[in-house]
Amino acid sequence: xxxxxxxxxxxxxxxxxxxxxxxxxxxxxxxxxxxxxxxxxxxxxxxxxxxxxxxxxxxxxxxxxxxxxxxxxxxxxxxxxxxxxxxxxxxxxxxxxxxxxxxxxxxxxxxxxxxxxxxxxxxxxxxxxxxxxxxxxxxxxxxxxxxxxxxxxxxxxxxxxxxxxxxxxxxxxxxxxxxxxxxxxxxxxxxxxxxxxxxxxxxxxxxxxxxxxxxxxxxxxxxxxxxxxxxxxxxxxxxxxxxxxxxxxx
Amino acid sequence: xxxxxxxxxxxxxxxxxxxxxxxxxxxxxxxxxxxxxxxxxxxxxxxxxxxxxxxxxxxxxxxxxxxxxxxxxxxxxxxxxxxxxxxxxxxxxxxxxxxxxxxxxxxxxxxxxxxxxxxxxxxxxxxxxxxxxxxxxxxxxxxxxxxxxxxxxxxxxxxxxxxxxxxxxxxxxxxxxxxxxxxxxxxxxxxxxxxxxxxxxxxxxxxxxxxxxxxxxxxxxxxxxxxxxxxxxxxxxxxxxxxxxxxxxxxxxxxxxxxxxxxxxxxxxxxxxxxxxxxxxxxxxxxxxxxxxxxxxxxxxxxxxxxxxxxxxxxxxxxxxxxxxxxxxxxxxxxxxxxxxxxxxxxxxxxxxxxxxxxxxxxxxxxxxxxxxxxxxxxxxxxxxxxxxxxxxxxxxxxxxxxxxxxxxxxxxxxxxxxxxxxxxxxxxxxxxxxxx
Ligand SMILES: Nc1ncnc2c1ncn2[C@@H]1O[C@H](COP(=O)(O)OP(=O)(O)O)[C@@H](O)[C@H]1O
Ligand SMILES: [Mg+2]
Numbered sequence: 001x002x003x004x005x006x007x008x009x010x011x012x013x014x015x016x017x018x019x020x021x022x023x024x025x026x027x028x029x030x031x032x033x034x035x036x037x038x039x040x041x042x043x044x045x046x047x048x049x050x051x052x053x054x055x056x057x058x059x060x061x062x063x064x065x066x067x068x069x070x071x072x073x074x075x076x077x078x079x080x081x082x083x084x085x086x087x088x089x090x091x092x093x094x095x096x097x098x099x100x101x102x103x104x105x106x107x108x109x110x111x112x113x114x115x116x117x118x119x120x121x122x123x124x125x126x127x128x129x130x131x132x133x134x135x136x137x138x139x140x141x142x143x144x145x146x147x148x149x150x151x152x153x154x155x156x157x158x159x160x161x162x163x164x165x166x167x168x169x170x171x172x173x174x175x176x177x178x179x180x181x182x183x184x185x186x187x188x189x190x191x192x193x194x195x196x197x198x199x200x201x202x203x204x205x206x207x208x209x210x211x212x213x214x215x216x217x218x219x220x221x222x223x224x225x226x227x228x229x230x231x232x233x234x235x236x237x238x239x240x241x242x243x244x245x246x247x248x249x250x
Numbered sequence: 251x252x253x254x255x256x257x258x259x260x261x262x263x264x265x266x267x268x269x270x271x272x273x274x275x276x277x278x279x280x281x282x283x284x285x286x287x288x289x290x291x292x293x294x295x296x297x298x299x300x301x302x303x304x305x306x307x308x309x310x311x312x313x314x315x316x317x318x319x320x321x322x323x324x325x326x327x328x329x330x331x332x333x334x335x336x337x338x339x340x341x342x343x344x345x346x347x348x349x350x351x352x353x354x355x356x357x358x359x360x361x362x363x364x365x366x367x368x369x370x371x372x373x374x375x376x377x378x379x380x381x382x383x384x385x386x387x388x389x390x391x392x393x394x395x396x397x398x399x400x401x402x403x404x405x406x407x408x409x410x411x412x413x414x415x416x417x418x419x420x421x422x423x424x425x426x427x428x429x430x431x432x433x434x435x436x437x438x439x440x441x442x443x444x445x446x447x448x449x450x451x452x453x454x455x456x457x458x459x460x461x462x463x464x465x466x467x468x469x470x471x472x473x474x475x476x477x478x479x480x481x482x483x484x485x486x487x488x489x490x491x492x493x494x495x496x497x498x499x500x501x502x503x504x505x506x507x508x509x510x511x512x513x514x515x516x517x518x519x520x521x522x523x524x525x526x527x528x529x530x531x532x533x534x535x536x537x538x539x540x541x542x543x544x545x546x547x548x549x550x551x552x553x554x555x556x557x558x559x560x561x562x563x564x565x566x567x568x569x570x571x572x573x574x575x576x577x578x579x580x581x582x583x584x585x586x587x588x589x590x591x592x593x594x595x596x597x598x599x600x601x602x603x604x605x606x607x608x609x610x611x612x613x614x615x616x617x618x619x620x621x622x623x624x625x626x627x628x629x630x631x632x633x634x635x636x637x638x639x640x641x642x643x644x645x646x647x648x649x650x651x652x653x654x655x656x657x658x659x660x661x662x663x664x665x666x667x668x669x670x671x672x673x674x675x676x677x678x679x680x681x682x683x684x685x686x687x
Contacts, residue, residue, distance in 0.1 A: 048634075048638050049637075049638070050634050050638075051634070052630075071637065071642075071643070072634060072637035072638045073637045073638075073640050073641060073642045073643065073646075075638075076637070076638055076639055076640035077640055080638075081638075081639075082638050084635065084638075087635070088629075088631050088632045088634075088635040089632075090632055090635070090636070090650070090653065091653060092652070092653025092654065092656040092657070093649055093650075093653045098636075098639070101641055101645065101649060102636075102639040102640050102641055103640075105640050105641050105642060105645060106640040109640070109642075141653075158639065162639065162640070
C-alpha cells in the first residue's frame with residue numbers, strides 16, 4: 001500500500017529525513033519509535049503532504065502511484081489520514097460542521113453526491129458513541145479549549161468518520177489517561193481490517209499493548225536504524241534509546 | 251464649478267421648493283452656511299487622514315434628479331427581506347416610491363421625513379429631536395441643509411414592533427451621476443423595541459454619491475437593533491453619518507456589513523446620556539478590487555455604569571483598503587464604565603492595506619476599557635490541518651474566513667437577515683458553505 005524509497009526531506013534548508021525506506025502492506029500495523037527530534041512527525045507530515053517540507057530525494061508511492069505532486073487534500077481523498085501530534089484549533093467551526101465539510105468534500109472528489117443529512121447524523125452518532133464522546137462536545141469549536149486528551153480523542157473520532165486506508169497516528173497516546181487510552185485504542189482496533197493499514201508513532205509501549213504492531217521501527221537522526229517485531233518495543237521500553245544510538249554511532 | 255459651489259448655489263432654488271415658513275428653514279439656512287465655511291473634509295483633517303474624497307467628488311453630480319423613475323418590484327425584490335413581512339420605506343432616486351413602500355400610522359409612525367417636516371402632527375417630535383444629536387461638521391451640515399426626504403420612524407412607549415422596518419434607497423441611473431442626501435429620524439420611546447434594516451442600492455453602473463444622515467434616539471429602556479447592509483455596486487459611494495443618543499437602561503446595537511461600493515465611510519457616533527445602558531457596534535467588512543471602507547466610530551460614555559462593545563472584522567484582498575478608527579471617550583463622571591473594542595483583520599494580498607487606530611480618552615479612574623487590534627494572514631497550520639482532512643484549499647480558506655466573521659453574525663437577531671448575510675459572505679469569499687454556522 002505505502003512504499004517509501006530513500007526519502008530525503010528538508011525544511012528551510014535543514015535536512016531532517018536522510019533516506020527513509022519503509023513498506024507498509026494492507027492489513028499491517030507498523031510502529032515508529034525514536035528519540036525526540038529524530039524526524040517522526042516530519043515523516044508523518046511529508047506523507048500527508050505538508051507543503052513547507054521539501055522532498056529532495058527519493059519518493060513515496062501510495063498503491064504504486066508517486067504522490068509527490070498531490071496536494072494534502074488529494075492525498076486525503078486517496079485515503080491518507082494523519083492524527084496530529086498537536087491538533088490545530090479552528091475557532092468558529094464546530095466539530096460537526098467540520099466533519100460534514102470534510103466528508104462531503106471527499107465524496108465530491110470521488111464524484112459522489114453529498115451524504116444525506118440523516119445518514120450523516122447516524123454516522124456521527126455511531127462514531128461518537130464508539131469513542132465515548134459527549135454530544136455537546138460536537139457543537140463546540142474544533143479543538144478550541146479542548147484538553148490534550150480531548151484533542152486526541154477527537155482526532156480518532158475524525159479518523160473513524162473518514163475511514164482512511166492509511167492512518168498515521170502521531171503520538172496519539174500523549175495526553176491520554178488509561179481509560180481514554182483504552183477507548184482510543186479500541187476505536188482504532190474496530191477500524192482495522194485487512195484492507196487498511198496503521199502507522200503508530202509513539203514513545204511508549206503502553207499504546208502498543210492495545211494496538212499490537214506487526215513491525216516496530218526505530219527512527220533516529222532522519223533514518224530508520226533498526227526494525228523488528230513487537231518485542232523490539234519491549235526492549236526499547238526497558239533499555240531506552242542509548243544502546244541504539246551507540247550502535248549507530250559505532 | 252466645484253461640487254461645493256454647485257451645492258451652495260443650488261440651495262436657494264432648493265429652499266424655494268420647500269416650505270420656507272417652517273422652523274426647519276432656519277436650521278437649513280444655518281447649515282448651508284456651516285457647509286460653505288467648512289466644505290468637504292480633506293486628508294488634512296485628522297479624522298480623514300486615510301480617506302480621500304477626491305475621487306468621488308470629481309463627478310458632475312445632479313443634485314436634484316428631475317425625472318421620476320419607477321422600479322418594478324420584481325426587479326428589486328431581491329434587495330428586500332421578502333420572505334418575511336416588513337414595513338418598508340423606499341426611496342427611488344431620492345423620491346418616495348409609494349408602490350414599493352409599506353408605511354403605517356397604526357399605533358406607530360413609519361413614514362416619510364417630508365411628511366414629518368411639514369405636518370403639524372409631527373411638529374413636537376421634530377422640534378425635540380430633529381438635528382439635535384447630529385453634529386455640525388461639514389458633511390452633516392450639507393445633509394441638514396438639503397434635508398427633505400428619508401425615513402421618519404416614531405415608536406411611542408411600550409410598543410414592541412412586530413415586523414422589522416426596511417429603509418431602502420434605490421438609484422436608477424436616470425442621471426449620469428447622482429448625489430443623494432437622505433435624512434432619517436428614528437425616535438423610540440420608553441420600553442419600546444424596534445428592528446431596522448437599511449440599504450443603499452444602485453441598479454446601474456452610473457456613479458452615485460450618498461451623503462446620509464440618520465439620527466436615532468433611544469429613550470429609557472428602549473431597544474433598537476439597526477442593521478446596515480452595504481453591498482452596493484462598484485461605482486456607488488456612501489458617506490453614512492449616524493448619530494445615536496441613548497437614555498438610561500436602553501440597548502442599542504448597530505451592525506454594519508460592508509461588502510460593496512467604491513468608497514464607504516461610516517461615521518457612527520454613540521452618546522450615552524444616562525446610566526445602565528449598553529451600546530453595541532459590530533461590523534464585518536469583506537472587500538477587494540480597489541474598494542475602500544472606513545469605519546470611524548465614537549462612543550461617548552457620559553454617565554456611570556454603562557457598557558459599550560465594538561467588534562469589527564475585516565477581510566481585504568486585491569488593492570482594497572480599510573480603515574478602522576475607533577474612539578472611546580469616558581467622562582470623569584462615568585465611573586464603572588466597561589468599554590471593549592476589538593478590530594481583527596485578515597489581509598489576503600500584499601497590496602491590500604488596513605489602518606487601524608484605537609483612540610481611548612479616559613478621564614474616569616474606575617473603569618474597564620480594552621482594545622485589541624490584529625492584522626494577519628490566514629493561519630497556515632490551520633489550513634494544512636483542514637486540507638489533510640480532505641477539504642480543498644479554497645473551501646478551507648473560505649471556512650476559516652467565514653468562521654472569522656462568525657462572532658459578528660451570531661448577534662444578528664433576524665434569522666432571515668442572518669441567512670442573507672451568510673450567503674453574501676459565502677458569495678464574497680467564493681465558497682459554497684453547506685451549513686449554517
Ligand atoms: N517546520 C520546521 N522548521 C524548522 N525545523 C523543523 C520543522 N519541523 C521539524 N523541524 C526540526 O526537525 C527535527 C525533527 O523534528 P520532528 O519531526 O518534529 O521530530 P520528532 O517528531 O521525531 O520529535 C527537529 O530538530 C525539529 O526541530
Ligand atoms: Mg513528533
